[in-house]
Amino acid sequence: MPRCRRPILGVAMLRLEAVNSGYGRAQVLRDLSLEVQAGEILCLLGRNGAGKTTTMQTIMGLLPLMSGRISLDGEDIGSLPAHEVPRRGIGYIPQGRRLFAGLTVAQNLEVGLMTRGSGREVLEEVLELFPRLRERMGQKAQTLSGGEQQMLATARALCLRPKALLLDEPTEGLQPSMIEAIRQVIVKLRADGVAILLVEQRVDAVLSVADRVAFIENGRNGEILSAEALRADHSIVDRYVGV
Amino acid sequence: MLATLEGSVTAAVLALTAVGLSLVFGVMRVVNIAHGEFFMLGAVIAYVLTRAISGHPAVGFAVALVVAPVLVGVLAVVADMTILKRLDYDPERTIVATIGLLYIIQQLTLMSYGPDARPVEAPFNTRLALPWFEWGENGLAMYWPWGLSTTSYKLAVIGAAVVLLCGIWAMMARTRIGLVMRATQADRDMAQAFGIPVEKVYAMVFGIGAGLAAMAAVLIVPIQQAHYLMGADPLLLSFIVVIIGGLGSLPGTVVAAILIGLSDGIISVFFSPTLAKILATLLVGLVLVFRPQGLFGTRGV
Structure with a gap:
């Protein structure tokens, strides 16, 4: 083949x-x-x-x-x-999302940014892909809808570049x-x-x-x-x- | 009023000790039975240091306030790396391991420090008379009855505890270290998948938890005395507080510490200390039956 x-x-x-x-x-x-x-x-x-x-x-x-x-x-x-x-x-988006419960959307993304020391411009790029998250930055991760949680899990992994x-x-x-x-x-x-x-x-x-x-x-x-x-x-x- | 003040001192010290225990349980899922011994070690080290350093008692005390928590914290980090890490932080095996740690620390202290209870001089100890209000012939009168007093040191203990607790809260809520700890608490594997060195975080949390207990002990040792068995009571009360407040919830722990500390103070003054303990334990039973996650706890996933 x-x-x-x-x-x-x-x-x-x-x-x-x-x-x-x-x-x-x-x-x-x-x-x-x-x-x-x-x-x-x-x-x-x-x-x-x-x-x-x-x-x-x-x-x-x-x-x-x-x-x-x-x-x-x-x-x-x-x-x-x-x-x-x-x-x-390597960015990992696990089954069942596994967001950091108790942390806000912004803090979840912050953990992603910290992994490889990515700067604010990476966050901007990622939020460009998921504009819905921008409105939810202060919200706790577990209060998001299923789709938004998946967006956040993806965005968190993308923060690693x-x-x-x-x-x-x-x-x-x-x-x-x-x-x-x-x-x-x-x-x-x-x-x-x-x-x-x-x-x-x-x-x-x-x-x-x-x-x-x-x-x-x-x-x-x-x-x-x-x-x-x-x-x-x-x-x-x-x-x-x-x- | 006097009972409230005495209770506040208990509450302040208890809150510090229990927050340390709660932090360790929350982040690491480790029930640290040796927590009371870290408390005791703080008091004993404070005694040794204040003895070794001559000069004004405040100097020795200030040194003890810094050195004792750091020493105990370092000891806890070593215990974490040599014992708990090798058990892979298994919830059951760590309980047994910390029971062992409890006896090792306790007996070593007995062998070196001895069985006596020894006092540490407070850095400052002005007697403050408290006013009393009463309806007399001239309406509301204020006077200072004999025996109704507290000391400036007790007030300082309460103040120091409040400052420390605010500091802990700020660390957890505002700093990167706090963020890393909370991420580890939420999901250990995912924390690793995002580059958080979980084992280092665990060692640090265990150290901070033990350091807080030691700090609480240094604060209380001028009021109580340093003794090798003094760790049992704070351990029991801390567990009561942590269970009532909700395992791993810091605000719940503080509220429960105030509740238990104040009721302990008030009931001990008017009735008996035993009754206070009975009521506290009863409260734990009720909380466990009707609200197993604690007053402020969230149901675990």
């Missing part, structure tokens, strides 16, 4: 090589390898419990790496302590207009050269935005296909995701 590379931006920004990881003694990921290039959206598809969220938490250093190598822009990040990983330039962005089910439970808003931001980030790793349950949403799709099954690599190929032939999706 020909590997689908973007001709100009052919740099592997985020790379996982034979990664083994899991919770305590329960191993979840087995020799998983992935590559996300700058300016590319790679979507991770798989059944529940296949290891999608585990992959993201392992990249962030929140789960111990048993073996294998994770690198960002050529630098080994797998051996760094968890709090050093985001400082290298990330080289790579991890999105775990960003459209879960959102109304269509919000999904569209989030999608547009993701596409814009791709155009800016950010490497994007996306976990998403809804296959249609994936195919409309992803460049490549990597299947994951029981913590192991499945096939990696271009989104175009999948759009043409839907059967392989059914085999891995079983809808």
